[in-house]
Amino acid sequence: MGFFFEVLIGGLLSGVLYALVALGFVLIYKASGVFNFAQGAMVFFAALTFVGFQALLPGWTGLEEGSVMVFWLAFILALASMIVLGILTEKVVLRPLVNQPQITLFMATIGLSFLVEGIAQAIWGANVRALDLGIADEPIGWILDSADMIVSSFDVFAAALAGILVAALALFFQYTKVGRALRAVADDHQAALSIGIPLQHIWAIVWGVAGFVALVAGLIWGARSGVQFALTFTALKALPVLILGGFTSVPGAIVGGLIIGASEKLAEVYIGPFVGGGIEGWFPYMLALFFLLVRPEGLFGEKHIDRV
Amino acid sequence: MKLKKSALIGAAIAGLLVSGYAAAQEQFIGLPSYRVGPYGSNGASLYGGWIDYMAMVNARDGGVNGVKLTWEECETEYNNARGVECYERLKNKGPTGNSVFQPLSTGITYSVLEKVEQDKIPMVTIGYGRTDAADGSVFPWVFPMVTTYWSQASAIVNYIGTKAGGMDKLKGKKIGLLYHDSAYGKESHAIMDKLAEKHGFELQKVAVAHPGNEQQAQWLQIRQQKPDYVILWGWGVMNATALRTAAKTGYSRDKIIGVWWSGSEEDAIPAGDAAKGFVAAGFNVAGANYPVIKDIQTNVYAKNAGNMEDKERVGSVLYNRGVVHGIITVEAIRTAQEKFGKGKSMTGEQMRWGFEHLNLDTKRLAALGAAGFMPDLKISCKDHEGAGKVKFQQWDGSKWNVVTDWIEADKPLVRGMIEESAAAYAKEKGITPRDCSKEM
Missing domain, CATH: 3.40.50.2300 (Response regulator)
Structure with a gap:
């Protein structure tokens, strides 16, 4: 039974990391009704920019390599880069496509993903880099001693960080003027414009916030397995989370992440051996497909009702 | 004028000849x-x-x-x-x-x-x-x-045999095979099954879905099964993730033997301290x-x-x-x-x-x-592989150090499997194998 709980807790903690990536999708979907295919590329771009600045800053400023000051300066510069990327995306990609069908905007984000991946590698190179956040990825001693269970201190930190982000974003959407404007824009671009909501301004803000979320996700995932192109694949983990939690719900992203994380790990351990293993890759999609059949809007998504 | 024209034509022809020659x-x-x-x-x-x-x-x-x-x-x-x-x-x-x-x-x-x-x-x-x-x-x-991959697998088992104190000591041991769930990763199965049968060790195969940036479930399984060694048959991000998750679950890195696509600086550096002690095979050294x-x-x-x-x-x-x-x-x-x-x-x-x-x-x-x-x-003509040997290197946290001489594969076993598989391919495709005794 101890092993079951070990797998379950590990899965839930992994699920929080999936939710972190899914959050970026939710933000943009809420504001523009667009599934941003480039979110994985943004995670890669953000992490690569962070480690790039982290490597350059000691030479530029004379600060000690690996110091806290270098970390925060690199973080600020990477965040600024993500905000610039967000603003440019709004100006160059989205603004010309206002009132176009959603599929057009979706196709534009596919193009954007290739562009962002290419620019990231052109600027910083394709080398795999290590990223150390100073938090040990090792079992918490007292849990291991008392329950013989492995719970990583790094995973707990990441879960706490994701929890704080989710809470902050939920409050932002619910209680701020910008948050309400974001929801209005998501419902109908033209109607939002007609009542004086500055669409471009709102889009620039939301892409900037999505960039911030991408940076946090990139740092967490990059610290786990290195900053490399494979960070773009994190988006694949977020997709079933979104289907489950709903594309428009911030708390849905976290609940969806927990369900996907736990179920894929339990399935890998308890069903995997009977079907040759390696089912973690497709099991969440199967689960999401099942959910689509039963509840197409996801657990927390808004029910879409059309007048006929 | 005429002379100048002839000289130009001559130069052009000479140029063409020179460029053709070049x-x-x-x-x-x-x-x-x-x-x-x-x-x-x-x-x-x-x-x-x-x-x-x-x-x-x-x-x-x-x-x-x-x-x-x-x-x-x-x-x-x-x-x-x-x-x-x-x-x-x-x-x-x-x-x-x-x-x-x-x-x-x-x-x-x-x-x-x-x-x-x-x-x-x-x-x-x-x-x-x-x-x-x-x-x-x-x-x-x-x-x-x-x-080849099969020779590499065999050489890795020979290396583990050396570490265990002799090939006869492999009997009853458990060897985990953490593999990339793709044709590349599964290429190891046939030879590893044969080697397990020959030396009497228990082979525990654990698949990792592409790209392999999440391996919590796999390493918890490994922790439960407690293999004496784990062969890491990975590629790309899977390698660094494997090493970090092994560290997290308390599996000793010097008991993990990587294949050559798992044993580069690109695999070890992103894993940080978790890669220290990790051993990998290679047909070339650093x-x-x-x-x-x-x-x-x-x-x-x-x-x-x-x-x-x-x-x-x-x-x-x-x-x-x-x-x-x-x-x-x-x-x-x-x-x-x-x-x-x-x-x-x-x-x-x-x-x-x-x-x-x-x-x-x-x-x-x-x-x-x-x-x-x-x-x-x-x-x-017959043998397009050539060497069938690997050296093993160990990561010390900043660089690879060679820890063995060239270790050979179990050539009779590997060659037998190669010929058997090639013969099956020839039969399927209707190929008549060359008679290498007649080739110069």
């Missing part, structure tokens, strides 16, 4: 490379080493017997469809066409397996590709040199102290002509693997020229002969400045 003094090598995309980091080091070696041969020796080496890269992004496109784009370049195709991807290898035979272009797959193509009687145009690497630094980098953007990586595992590709390619050209004429460009067919008669013995490797850098190898 063109004939080239040996074109098409490079289907990958420098961007998921494996761009690996590709940059590999192709960097390969190109630097060819540039060094041009700069130091003026080419191979006066024939300058020329090359052109074509970006595949490690994608099969693009690989085939690159094959077609490169095959007619240069005075004699592309004389060898080395795709550095098992997927692309399978995609052009039949094309190379039709186009008479030898395909060299060093450290990847189809293992049973080592039987040259069935696969005359494919050369899976230096050591290090910049070999004369061949020093020659590259003197003749190429000293003149600011190196291909590597990050010069720190010169001498890394993958860079040196690129140099191995360069050495084998250049020596095959040299061997072919011995038979078909020194100072001439070789065709694909002539190059195939060159590869099939390649003999890089200890003496020749020493002359090339590569003694101990790669194993000696001798290719023949």
Whole structure:
């Protein structure tokens, strides 16, 4: 039974990391009704920019390599880069496509993903880099001693960080003027414009916030397995989370992440051996497909009702 | 005026002759490379080493017997469809066409397996590709040199046997096989099953779904099963994730033995401290102290002509693997020229002969400045593998250190499996194997 709980807790903690990536999708979907295919590329771009600045800053400023000051300066510069990327995306990609069908905007984000991946590698190179956040990825001693269970201190930190982000974003959407404007824009671009909501301004803000979320996700995932192109694949983990939690719900992203994380790990351990293993890759999609059949809007998504 | 006109015509004709002559003094090598995309980091080091070696041969020796080496890269992004496109784009370049195709991807290898035979272009797959193509009687145009996957697996088990105190001590031991859930990862199954049966160890296979950036479930299973050793048959991000998750679940890294696609700086550095003690196999070693690497630094980098953007990586595992590709390619050209004429460009067919008669013995490797850098190898009509040996290196937190001499595979076992599999392929495709006793 101890092993079951070990797998379950590990899965839930992994699920929080999936939710972190899914959050970026939710933000943009809420504001523009667009599934941003480039979110994985943004995670890669953000992490690569962070480690790039982290490597350059000691030479530029004379600060000690690996110091806290270098970390925060690199973080600020990477965040600024993500905000610039967000603003440019709004100006160059989205603004010309206002009132176009959603599929057009979706196709534009596919193009954007290739562009962002290419620019990231052109600027910083394709080398795999290590990223150390100073938090040990090792079992918490007292849990291991008392329950013989492995719970990583790094995973707990990441879960706490994701929890704080989710809470902050939920409050932002619910209680701020910008948050309400974001929801209005998501419902109908033209109607939002007609009542004086500055669409471009709102889009620039939301892409900037999505960039911030991408940076946090990139740092967490990059610290786990290195900053490399494979960070773009994190988006694949977020997709079933979104289907489950709903594309428009911030708390849905976290609940969806927990369900996907736990179920894929339990399935890998308890069903995997009977079907040759390696089912973690497709099991969440199967689960999401099942959910689509039963509840197409996801657990927390808004029910879409059309007048006929 | 008339004289001036004649002089101009004469100069033009002379120019044409000279340029024609110059063109004939080239040996074109098409490079289907990958420098961007998921494996761009690996590709940059590999192709960097390969190109630097060819540039060094041009700069130091003026080419191979006066024939300058020329090359052109074509970006595949490690994608099969693009690989085939690159094959077609490169095959007619240069005075004699592309004389060898080395795709550095098992997927692309399978995609052009039949094309190379039709186009008479030898395909060299060093450290990847189809293992049973080592039987040259069935696969005359494919050369899976230096050591095949099956030989590597067998050599790893031999290494574990040495660590355990003898092969007989493997009986009753548990060996985990953490593999990339793809054709590449499953390539290990047949040989590992045979080896488990032969030596009496219990084989525990654990699959990791692509890309492998999440392995909590797998390592908790390993923690529960408690294998004595784990063979890491990974690729890309899967390797660093495996090492970090092993550390998290308390599995000792010096009990993890990686294959050569798991054992580079690109795999160890992102894992940080978690990689310390990790051991990996390789048909080439890391290090910049070999004369061949020093020659590259003197003749190429000293003149600011190196291909590597990050010069720190010169001498890394993958860079040196690129140099191995360069050495084998250049020596095959040299061997072919011995038979078909020194100072001439070789065709694909002539190059195939060159590869099939390649003999890089200890003496020749020493002359090339590569003694101990790669194993000696001798290719023949029947045997397109050549060496079947690996060395093991251990990561100390900042670099790889060689910890063994060359360790051989269980050749009778591996060769038997290769011939059996190749014979089945020949039967399926209606191929009549060559009679190697009649080949010169």
